[in-house]
Amino acid sequence: MALLWTCRRNVIGRFVNKMSLKGRLMILSSNSYYIQPITSFATHFTCSQRSVPLNFRIFGRLPQNVVRHVSSSNSTSVSRAIVYSTEDISTKKLPLKDSSQLAGPTALNQKDGRVWFHAGVGHIHDDDSGPPRNGEDKVNSKQMVKAMLSYVWPKDDPDIKKRVKLAVGLLVASKALNVSVPFLFKYAVDTLNVSPDGNILNLATASDTVLTYSVALLLGYGIARAGAAGFNELRNAVFARVAQHSIRKIARNVFLHLHNLDLSFHLSRKTGALSKTIDRGSRGINFALSAIVFNIVPILFELGMVATILGFKCGPEYAALSVGCVGLYTAFTLGVTQWRTKFRVMMNRAENEAGNHAIDSLINYETVKYFNNEKFEANKYDKSLKKYEDASLKTSTSLALLNFGQNAIFSGALSMIMIMAAHQISAGTMTVGDLVMVNGLLFQLGVPLGFLGSVYREVRQALIDMQTMFTLMTVDPQIKTKPNTAPFFVTPANAFIEFRNVSFHYVPGKPIFQDLSFTIPAGKKVAIVGGSGSGKSSIVRLLYRFFEPTHGEILIGGKNINDISLDDLRRAIAVVPQDSVLFHDTIQFNVHYGSLDRPMDDVIEAAKLADLHTSIQTWPQGYDTQVGERGLKLSGGEKQRVAIARAILKNSPVLILDEATSSLDSITEQNIVDALRRATQGRTSIAIAHRLSTVMDCDTILVINGGRLAEQGTHNELVSDSKSIYARLWSTLQGLNSIKNS
């Protein structure tokens, strides 16, 4: 099984040309791996793909490091990730963890306070969308059908119900016309063949009426055929809206549900895999619905009609034979399709493997050349191609067997029925027209049956895809608003924050905070500083209720945040994150996102306050300029100012700046600091910082160490105590600055 990588959104796609080379991630065994420094000419930190039954996930923040994510051809399993780093990652052995313990911060490099990863390992899951967690029970087929029907027959949508009724009516009409076709043909043949007295007709002496009658019947035959096809297409068109509307509603509900799930759920899942789950799940619904409505139900309906007609017109043995034939045909088709599905799976796997290998090899073009390994690479690629070739041959030959078997069963039954009919014709109890009719009825039934195996295979796949999607819907958010929570409005006057004996961990046994207590008065500017891994950003995550403390309370405006609705709480807090990720839209959209109902004038005002307006005006399309995927067309400073403008526009009483200037150069930083100074005016603000120069003017600085509040005071108070952690951090910073300037 392929080794999978997950790089969270905030580490993907940040690319810098400055490369100082790091190491190779080596999987040593099923329970350990390490980062091995690699040779001097190599230019990247790479993960070699190995076939181990593990699902390796890596995600985290790399403030000045850059991860370039290279995904394999099917894009859900990422075979390789390249990390370009400006910092050194030392060799370090790390124990593998169970996937259920994911998200524990594992600092790869603690010394400069920059690089950290969250890493964990677990078993591979078929659906790629991560391990199941509490509350995520697989839904069964009955529940899925029930869920699907609730969308196809919605209680509150009479228009959709009307369409379903119309589609059913059209289905009946189309099948009725279809079945009438062999009848009309029978009467035409009998008219041309049998005289009214029951003897064989001599066409040379037959009256004009015979010809006129038979022509009319054959005309009716043509009209009935066209009518059946017309009703069929009309039914498709009428039902298409029902299916598409259901898919839209389901996809929207799943999407909204995903947004309501908590951060820990999203950290343990691959974003790409989640969107694929919705995509495949909704396509699955479309397929399953279409197959049921356009294929399975019509076949059963037609079989019922044909069996009834044959039973009444020709005798029960005819009905039994046709039902028996369809039963045998179905059993054979399902059995063989089940057996041969594994060849298709092998074929797809080999195709992916070949694609992955081709990509991996071409990405490593230089390395291949350094070691003259072109032939080795070609042979490796050829091995995957050979697997594909073998599987593909098995798929084709098994298809031939399936087609032949289906034909043999159908032809056998058809000829038996014809022989029975021939006997009755010779006995004078049936006409030649009857034989033609029996033949026509069975032949028409055979057309949709010709795709039964494919429909069965696709429906099974659709059910699996739907199951993954519907199972997602059963996941209960771990963090939610308590029922009957009264509205609570945080205002600038009551926006004081208190952490009361808060303890917290991501992974049991690795505490982030132990009994952490501090208060942030309303309207004050407070900085939180501390070394790497001290949990500075976790304070924001707890306050924003992305995670719950394991012990203690967090209060805002004197009220426990658990007693405030998530909406009220989050409305009260604006965050300028360290990594500002932008939507692939215009700059105006991205700033406006801070508060979508504010007018354009406010957007411009916020951009001015964030020192962004002047830059925007120099761009060719001004506010309509597209920022590119994840804001790639903007510099780090510009993106950060967009984040500040958004936060200003949100106009919340609490503003959190999570290392908002960490990845900026000094000139940009100064502009941003000025913008931030304007943004924090009149609000309670919390600045998480490791650059102490940006927090000197704060009213209070809280120093976090060992999961507790170690020191507290103004910059001058803390620096004046030479033994304080802050004073040591400050002097280290001063030392680094003087080295930089010399």
Ligand SMILES: N[C@@H](CCC(=O)N[C@@H](CS)C(=O)NCC(=O)O)C(=O)O
């Ligand atoms: N008669 C067979 C084959 C029908 C068929 O030709 N299916 C198309 C797709 S609609 C196909 O390409 N099948 C390839 C395969 O089953 O390997 C059945 O009932 O499944």
